[in-house]
Amino acid sequence: MSDVMIEVDGLTKDYGSTRAVDQVSFSVRKGEVLGFLGPNGAGKSTTMKILTCFLSPTEGRAKVAGFDVFDQSLEVRQHIGYLPEDTPIYRDMTVVEFLAFAAAMRGMDPAKSPGRIKEIGVRCGLGDVAGKLVGELSKGYRQRVGLAQAMLHDPDILILDEPTSGLDPNQIVEIRSLIKEIGREKTVILSTHILPEVQATCSRILIISGGKLVADGTPDSLRAREKGGRYRVVVESNGVAKEAIRDRLAGLAGVARCEILSAEDGAHAFAIDAAASSDLRKPIFRAAVDNRWTLLELLRESASLEDVFRNLTTGDIAGEPGAESSVEKGKS
Amino acid sequence: MSPALVISRREIRTYFNSPVAYIVVTVFTILTGYLFFTQLFVEKQADMRAFFNIMPLLFMFMVPAITMRLLADEKASGTLELLITLPVRDWEVVVGKFLAAMALLCTALGLTLIFAITVRSLGPLDRGPAIGGYLGLVLMGGAYVAIGVMASSFTRNSIVSFIVAFAISFGLYLLGRLTQFLPQSWQGLVAFLSIDGHFENIGRGVIDTRDLVYYFSMIGVSLLVATLSLESRRWR
Incomplete structure (x- = not known):
């Protein structure tokens, strides 16, 4: 057999x-x-x-x-x-x-x-x-x-x-x-x-x-199939506007979307969605160094099986995240 | 042991673990005993004719009560899925159930041998009709049981199963009463199909192949239909 x-x-x-x-x-x-x-x-x-x-x-x-x-x-x-x-x-x-x-x-x-x-x-x-x-x-x-x-x-x-x-x-x-x-x-x-x-x-x-x-x-x-995953970044801005930082991060290769989570005491938190399964940790670090932001936190949250399951089994929602991120990507 | 026998052994144990067997056997024995002893004491007649004569009617209620849950209950409780996914052929399931119900029926019939013994102690027992009568009861009982198993395979509801089995056996019984109203050319066929006519023949102590063929084909066809009905889950 x-x-x-x-x-x-x-x-x-x-x-x-x-x-x-x-x-x-x-x-x-x-x-x-x-x-x-x-x-x-x-x-x-x-x-x-x-x-x-x-x-x-x-x-x-x-x-x-x-x-x-x-x-x-x-x-x-x-x-x-x-x-x-x-x-x-x-x-x-x-x-x-x-x-x-x-x-x-x-x-x-x-x-x-x-x-x-x-x-x-x-x-x-x-x-x-x-x-x-x-x-x-x-x-x-x-x-x-x-x-x-x-x-x-x-x-x-x-x-x-x-x-x-x-x-x-x-x-x-x-x-x-x-x-x-x-x-x-x-x-x-x-x-x-x-x-x-x-x-x-x-x-x-x-x-x-x-x-x-x-x-x-x-x-x-x-x-891994669930595209890219999510990154959480906290930087100390040293006086740079948070929108400027966001635009910089969103401009990095492989980033689908970047949004501001919160800002306190000059430390800004961002959530970044990766477009593909590329590892974004290095580019984010480079960007921080080049722009003289102090990187306080960098965390990669890989997609959980729950996300995979939900995306695959709820028919109408399944198409959405992909569609959305491609639009965002086009803009930036 | 073959799977059919394993199933029937399990089913027999289920009968005797629940009140079903005891109720059926008790009611059956009381009813037949009443009939027999009334005849014995009231009419001062020690023979078994009245006992045998009532059987086709009595079986009509008793046998469906025995057989109604055999397959219907397995469907309702889902155990059929477990049973059938064991390495067993569908016909073995059906035959196993049939044999279990036959065992219970024969137990009940066995108890009535007391009547035969009573008759014998009071006078000469007409051996041919007595032996023929019991053989006929087992054969006719087999036909009723097979019909009951078939009815049980049609539904997952025991009550429906009882009613269907009763209706089919009653229909077959009625055929025997209908013959006189039918045109000559139909009479032979309809009389042949009636469930109790052959029993009367065998009960006279005359064993004719036609009567045996009738009961065996009745059992065969019913169990075949039950098997097909069980298999039908795989057709759709």
């Missing part, structure tokens, strides 16, 4: 007349933890349901572990562990009964499965609740049961739909480290709309919005 564990090509899914997933293509390699990011209703869950053979694509193909999700769905399902959204689990079974059921359904060796269930139960922190009914568990514990079920057979690929929803902060940290650990040897796809989660666990991010794939890259490369 090649390194590529999941291959999705032109995946499209229509629910009646609404298009939930629109021409999505990506591939995931072994050892990657892929974060599926998007607002609610973006098509994350639908894509996962197709990958786990619960639904079929209207168009396009998807291969999981080298098997086609439509034609070889049984083989696909043998190679994946899946945690559906909201963790639907039979409420009238105890934790151990449920895991034993999942093990039997997967055709695991009945002699070995109790040991394996115990092992995975400990790993997912289920030791205390093993004999309790699933219906009596809190959401956090139920989530862990779902995770244990997904990892029971040590699958090559884990597909987790919002794995940390309903967990308390401590549990979230535990589950994240668990996912990271698994991600070292296996392939993990997880969906979320919690951004810090992606930064903490994922080696790669797909952002999906309105059914379309709008970004694909590592957290760092996505942040």
Whole structure:
């Protein structure tokens, strides 16, 4: 088997007349933890349901572990562990009964499965609740049961739909480290709309919005994509008017926009938006030296993932910042 | 163990973990017991004919109660997604559910063997009709259960599932009563389709291939439709 564990090509899914997933293509390699990011209703869950053979694509193909999700769905399902959204689990079974059921359904060796269930139960922190009914568990514990079920057979690929929803902060940290650990040897796809989660666990991010794939890259490369970033500069003017300083800064190569933030005691603060991903720290420093301003503060604020996410997923606003900055640039 | 058997084992446990099984079995036993012993004490007649005769009607209420939540409930609670994304074929899910409901039905029928034993202790039990009757009950019960599973696959609402199963079985029962109003050329076909006619035949102790074919195809077709209905989520 090649390194590529999941291959999705032109995946499209229509629910009646609404298009939930629109021409999505990506591939995931072994050892990657892929974060599926998007607002609610973006098509994350639908894509996962197709990958786990619960639904079929209207168009396009998807291969999981080298098997086609439509034609070889049984083989696909043998190679994946899946945690559906909201963790639907039979409420009238105890934790151990449920895991034993999942093990039997997967055709695991009945002699070995109790040991394996115990092992995975400990790993997912289920030791205390093993004999309790699933219906009596809190959401956090139920989530862990779902995770244990997904990892029971040590699958090559884990597909987790919002794995940390309903967990308390401590549990979230535990589950994240668990996912990271698994991600070292296996392939993990997880969906979320919690951004810090992606930064903490994922080696790669797909952002999906309105059914379309709008970004694909590592957290760092996505942040870098968000143009330039923002600089905060505070200079002591030594008597120069703040507007003059602003015009100088705005005139620097690579600056999209410069605005005055505040001025006090002869120290002026400016916010500078860079036009491209060029590093503006040197030119700003040069300008300060050449103009004999005393540079009090120079700070580069790289775009946060939140900015990237907002810009990519809110359709009408997405075009704006770019358009605006090009106009500003033209003026200066 | 095959996934179908794993599913049916789980489903049987669910039956006996909840009041459903106990209520159904108790009500069934009381009703049939009442019928049987009324006949025994009031009419001083120790035979099982009244018991067998009422079964097509009784099954019509009892079986949908057993089968209504089998698939509908899994859809409503979302557990179907978890079940179906395990490596299992859709027909195995359907067959597993069918077998579980059959197990519960046969448990209830098993309890009524007391009547047969009572009859036997009071006088000679007409063996052919008794054995044939029970065989017929299991076969006819299978048809009712398969219809119930099919109805349960159509909806996510257990009540709707009950009503649909009841309506289909009632329709099939009604066919047997309609024959006399139909033109001659239709009578044979309509009588063949009625759900209880074949049971009467088998109950006489005469096992005819046509009757077996009817029940087996009833079960087969219903379970096939249930499987297709389950699969239909992947068509759209």
